[in-house]
């Protein structure tokens with residue numbers, strides 16, 4: 537069953553205006569071609585809990601969760617109140633550091649298996665880049681072997697415009713769950729390799745998600761150590777989402793260093809590097825880590841409050857429970873309608889993709905499927921997995937299951 541296209545007049549108008557003011561109108565991954573152009577809104581106005589409203593007044597159930605930070609939901613009062621209290625009663629931007637960094641680092645030591653010392657920065661890209669710099673300093677080596685998306689900085693961004701080759705020519709990539717690929721790279725570059733960095737749960741760009749095969753993460757760590765390289769887990773998406781101790785706790789493999797961001801502060805900008813003191817201590821002298829805004833305490837306060845709520849209300853357990861039932865209902869629908877759609881991922885983060893076919897019909901199916909969803913006000917990204925947040929209600933999830941079924945029926949009738 538087809539439904540009417542949404543009214544997006546304001547979004548489209550605002551985007552046209554934006555293009556004359558901001559290069560590309562809006563930044564990278566938020567550009568319309570990353571969704572279904574003309575069907576998705578371009579600008580949001582507000583959000584509350586698991587819902588967001590665009591500037592034309594359409595309200596959506598939001599499963600993109602700001603690309604990951606929304607672990608509880610938008611405008612979570614307890615967190616915002618803590619931040620507002622900080623603004624009003626204390627202040628947050630000073631020439632010296634406030635004390636919250638110690639509390640947060642202490643909390644990391646309690647929760648995260650690899651944590652002995654920590655550093656806090658503003659973004660996930662800051663965190664991955666700092667981890668790489670620490671590893672290069674610690675090992676005295678240069679090369680990096682990577683697996684996954686690690687941000688927009690020179691050494692790892694996919695789009696190479698404006699970056700001299702020498703800044704990324706020592707970085708090599710292997711595929712998730714491909715130990716042989718990693719072995720081959722280390723065979724060639726191992727003696728010069730400073731770090732192997734990997735997203736411990738597999739979420740490659742626009743592709744199906746993967747859990748580690750038996751022995752994979754253990755193998756990555758073992759191989760890295762064999763070549764005296766630092767093993768780094770990029771937990772920017774998995775941290776404070778898969779478990780309070782990240783994927784390393786969930787899968788039982790402890791890296792040397794790990795980086796966190798996104799969910800740890802429910803939307804406030806913070807990134808973290810944590811791990812073995814021996815490596816982290818390179819930040820005492822050899823590695824310079826400083827920025828005007830790194831010690832800005834609003835994000836620390838938000839992170840401390842977020843973590844307090846996650847622990848107190850057993851938020852991640854609730855998300856796993858909701859997501860498990862949600863995913864099993866989706867799987868049943870995919871089997872019933874047999875459109876070539878596939879669900880991958882785990883309860884807190886899932887992705888519906890379409891199996892590739894030689895005629896490339898999967899692309900049109902994907903466009904139709906996600907068009908039907910957005911028209912039903914279900915905000916999922918065609919090229920990126922979704923997330924469940926704590927404030928998604930059972931009603932939201934049930935509505936979404938119904939919308940997914942209708943979208944699948946639409947695809948089935950058209951191909």
Ligand SMILES: Cc1ncc(COP(=O)(O)O)c(C=O)c1O
Pocket residue numbers: 603659660661662664684685686687688735770771772773797798
């Ligand atoms: C696994 C992973 N690492 C690093 C980053 C970079 O984080 P940020 O966008 O906060 O710089 C991201 C962002 O999506 C990510 O998913």
